[in-house]
Structure formats: structure tokens, C-alpha cells
Amino acid sequence: MTAELILLDHYRPREPEPIDATDTLFSALGQYSSAELHELLYVGQEPGFFELMRSVFALPEETRHVLQKFLTEASRRTTTGKIDEHGRLTLKHTPFK
Numbered sequence: 001m002t003a004e005l006i007l008l009d010h011y012r013p014r015e016p017e018p019i020d021a022t023d024t025l026f027s028a029l030g031q032y033s034s035a036e037l038h039e040l041l042y043v044g045q046e047p048g049f050f051e052l053m054r055s056v057f058a059l060p061e062e063t064r065h066v067l068q069k070f071l072t073e074a075s076r077r078t079t080t081g082k083i084d085e086h087g088r089l090t091l092k093h094t095p096f097k
Helices: 002-008 021-029 034-044 049-058 061-076
Strands: 077-083 089-095
Touching: 034 049, 049 061, 061 077, 061 089
Parallel strands: none
Antiparallel strands: 077 089
């Protein structure tokens, strides 16, 4: 509902954009199924989601690929995490029992 109000608000001053945002959004929408878009909407409403995603994409490329591979395999295993006294996060996979 909020997005519709912003798009239809004719009194809101327009910000200069190098690319037409509406065309970009509609183009992106055509690349996903309705179920995927609903999932994205649902997940995007989780507290801290965008901060987490910004942090992931700020990682060096090699580190990001390692993390992505680890998380992809997480659906087939039990994953646990622990933060030690130095602030280091350790993630560990164990086989399903």
C-alpha cells in the first residue's frame, strides 16, 4: 500500500534520476514469479533485512562466495552459530540426524 501511495502522489517533488525507476522496477518484476515476489516482500519486512544484505554485499567478493556456498549447503544440514569473546562468528554444519 505504501509503494502505491508514493507512486501516485503527484504533489511529492520529483528527484532527478539517471534511469527511469518505474521502468527499472517493472522490468525487474517480470523476471520473477508471483510466489518469488511475495517471498521477497515477506522477507524484506523482517527487521534488519536490508542492513544484513548491505553487509553481505560489502564483503570482499571471494568471502561473499564462500559464505554463499556455505549458506546454500545449509538447507541440507543442521547449522549452528557461535560468537566468541573476540567477536568472531563461527558457523558449523552437522549432518541431519
